Amino acid sequence: MNTAAAHDRPRLHVDLHALAHNWQAVRSTFRGQRIGAVVKNDAYGLGLATVAPLLWHLGCRDFWVAHTSEALALRALLPAHAARILVLHGLGGLAPQDFAAHALVPVLAGPHELPALHGHTHRHGTPLPVALHLDTGLTRLGFGAADLPALRPGSALWADAQPQTWVSHLGRFSDPTAPECLRQRADFTAWTAQLPRAERSIATSSSVFADPAWHFDHARVGSALFGVQTTPGHPQPLRSVASLHAPVLRVADVPAGTEVGYAGSYRTLRASRIATVAIGYGDGLPFGLVNRGVLYLCGQAAPIVGGVAMGMLGLDVSAFAPGQVQPGMWAQVYGPQQPLEQLAATAGVAPNTLLVTTASLATRHYSDSTHGGDCCDSGNQRLSPPTAQAPQEPQP
Numbered sequence: 001m002n003t004a005a006a007h008d009r010p011r012l013h014v015d016l017h018a019l020a021h022n023w024q025a026v027r028s029t030f031r032g033q034r035i036g037a038v039v040k041n042d043a044y045g046l047g048l049a050t051v052a053p054l055l056w057h058l059g060c061r062d063f064w065v066a067h068t069s070e071a072l073a074l075r076a077l078l079p080a081h082a083a084r085i086l087v088l089h090g091l092g093g094l095a096p097q098d099f100a101a102h103a104l105v106p107v108l109a110g111p112h113e114l115p116a117l118h119g120h121t122h123r124h125g126t127p128l129p130v131a132l133h134l135d136t137g138l139t140r141l142g143f144g145a146a147d148l149p150a151l152r153p154g155s156a157l158w159a160d161a162q163p164q165t166w167v168s169h170l171g172r173f174s175d176p177t178a179p180e181c182l183r184q185r186a187d188f189t190a191w192t193a194q195l196p197r198a199e200r201s202i203a204t205s206s207s208v209f210a211d212p213a214w215h216f217d218h219a220r221v222g223s224a225l226f227g228v229q230t231t232p233g234h235p236q237p238l239r240s241v242a243s244l245h246a247p248v249l250r251v252a253d254v255p256a257g258t259e260v261g262y263a264g265s266y267r268t269l270r271a272s273r274i275a276t277v278a279i280g281y282g283d284g285l286p287f288g289l290v291n292r293g294v295l296y297l298c299g300q301a302a303p304i305v306g307g308v309a310m311g312m313l314g315l316d317v318s319a320f321a322p323g324q325v326q327p328g329m330w331a332q333v334y335g336p337q338q339p340l341e342q343l344a345a346t347a348g349v350a351p352n353t354l355l356v357t358t359a360s361l362a363t364r365h366y367s368d369s370t371h372g373g374d375c376c377d378s379g380n381q382r383l384s385p386p387t388a389q390a391p392q393e394p395q396p
Contacts, residue, residue, distance in 0.1 A: 007247035007328050009311075010279045012362035013335075014046050016054055018239035020368075022225050023058050025237045030208050032215040033199065036062030038222030040070060040088065044352065045359025046226060046242060050366055052077050055225075064088060064220050071104045086131055086165070090141070096120050096128045096160075107131040107167055109141040111150060120160040127158070131165035131201075134191055136184040138171045145191070153196050163198040165218060166191075170202070174230050176210040185214065206230040209237075228351045229341050243335025244358055246279035246295070248327050251317065260314045261306025266291055268305075273322075275302065275315045277331050282310040284357030285333070286347035289313070293346040296332040297325055333358070 026035060037060045043051035048070070052063065056078055063078075065071045067089045074085055081103040090109030091099070096117055099106050108114070108130055121127050132151065135142030143151060150157060168188045172178045188202050199217035205224035207214035209231065223230045227241040253273050260266040260274055268274075277295065281287050287308050294301040295315055302315040302325075317325045334340040334354070344351040 007330070008249070008278055010244055010246045010283050010333070010358065010362040011330070012046075012359050012364045013243045013245070014050070014364055014366045015239070015241050015243075016050070016366055016368045018227055018241045019051065019054065019225060020058055021239050022227055022241065023055065023060070026205075026208055026219070026221050026224055027059075029237075030203070030215055030219050031212045032203065032217045032219055034062055034218045035060065036064050036084075036086065036201075036218060036220050037225060038064040038204075038220050039074065040064065040066040040222070041356050042070075042360060044222060044226050044228075045356045045361075047364050047366075048074060049077060056083065062086065062218070064222075067092060068094060068098070068104065072102060075102055075104070088133075088141075090133075091116055097124055100124060100126075100128055105129050105131055105164060107133050107141075107165075108143075108161075109133060110135075110143055111147045114150065114157060117157065117160045122160075127160055127162040129164050130161045131167050132163060134166055134168045134188060136168045136187040136191070137180060138169050138184075140169070142168070145187075148191060148194060151195050158196060163196050166195065166198055166200045167220075168202045169204070170207070173204055173206050174232060176207045176214055176231075204230075205236075209234075223352060226355065227340075228355060229339075230351075232341075240335065240339065242340070242355060242359055244333040244362060245330040245335070246277045246283075246333055248275050248297075248325060248329045248331060249278050249312070250276045250327055251325050252276075261290075262309065263307075266306040266314070270318075272316055272318045273320070273325070274305065275317045275325050275331075276312055277315055278312060279333060280309045280311040280313055282361070284354070284359075284361050285313070286349050286354065288347040288349065289343075293343060294338070296335075296337040297329060299337060301338075302331065 037055045039048055039052055042048050052074055062084045064086050068087055071085050071087050086105045086107055088107050090106050091113045133142030135144050170181045170184055172181050192200050201218035201220055202216055203214050203219040205221050208219050224238055227238050256268055256270045258268045279285050285308055289304055290307050293304050302317050304313055305316045306314040334343045341351045344354040
């Protein structure tokens with residue numbers, strides 16, 4: 001069975017040329033020393049196995065993941081022990097020697113993880129390289145102000161751990177100018193001044209493009225690499241990396257008063273033409289799009305009508321010419337005509353929420369061209385799907 005020819009589920013087009021552009025945009029803006037790529041959740045759903053080797057090829061040497069299973073998968077993709085891989089969830093109940101064996105750097109999540117390090121040097125001959133999260137206001141992970149004495153120079157901790165990076169994360173990352181963020185930065189500066197010298201990292205995708213006072217030594221960048229705008233009202237010089245398409249399964253002409261979707265969630269007010277598209281909440285589409293938002297066919301918006309089912313939704317294509325919309329055409333869910341951020345706002349979710357959930361579940365196709373949007377074929381009026389050609393993964 002040639003499943004590549006099928007048009008029965010969503011397809012994600014990943015533009016590797018745009019990803020490379022975004023890496024260079026971050027590099028040209030950041031004034032610190034090192035940039036690390038955040039590739040947790042399978043590189044935001046875009047595919048770690050393709051994204052990570054490309055970033056390595058582009059010069060990235062630091063990678064941030066959420067947990068150890070991601071770290072081990074990433075380690076297998078990159079030259080042996082050449083990249084630094086930092087694990088944001090800390091030790092997570094594992095032994096420090098497990099991290100040392102694979103050259104992984106845990107980002108210690110709080111004082112509860114310190115006892116596990118006791119005696120590590122005695123048992124293994126060298127301190128464990130670590131990063132440490134400082135909780136300056138997000139109240140998620142890290143050491144608070146009351147925990148600083150255990151981290152100061154001279155602490156017994158440093159007999160068993162080698163501090164590489166001090167980390168903090170903003171509670172209002174989309175607005176680095178917010179007073180709360182400025183207070184977090186002031187605390188981060190004051191706290192790290194009391195602690196052993198190590199690189200400092202508070203900058204993420206949004207603050208890389210903000211005042212250089214945010215940059216410090218190391219930036220952790222995920223959203224910006226994948227083309228997601230993180231500062232509403234202040235566009236960043238990024239290109240969209242991902243575009244999602246879903247195929248039309250059926251087109252039907254129905255009379256006025258026809259119910260569309262479960263429990264009659266929509267009823268046609270007049271004779272209408274309804275296209276059923278193969279995407280739903282089982283593909284990561286938010287349920288908040290019930291009777292809200294649009295998808296695009298042939299460059300024209302088609303309103304979503306009826307419910308968002310597990311694998312289907314309805315579009316009102318009455319405004320299209322008769323016969324223009326046919327089964328097998330591809331509707332753009334997000335991409336050049338409808339930015340990810342726009343659809344996410346309509347659904348009431350964060351752009352990364354929409355990207356990670358939909359990208360993780362779609363069939364992915366890669367290209368290194370700047371093309372990948374929709375177009376209508378003049379012969380059969382079918383929307384061309386994203387290219388199915390996947391380039392070879394770049395070698396380090």
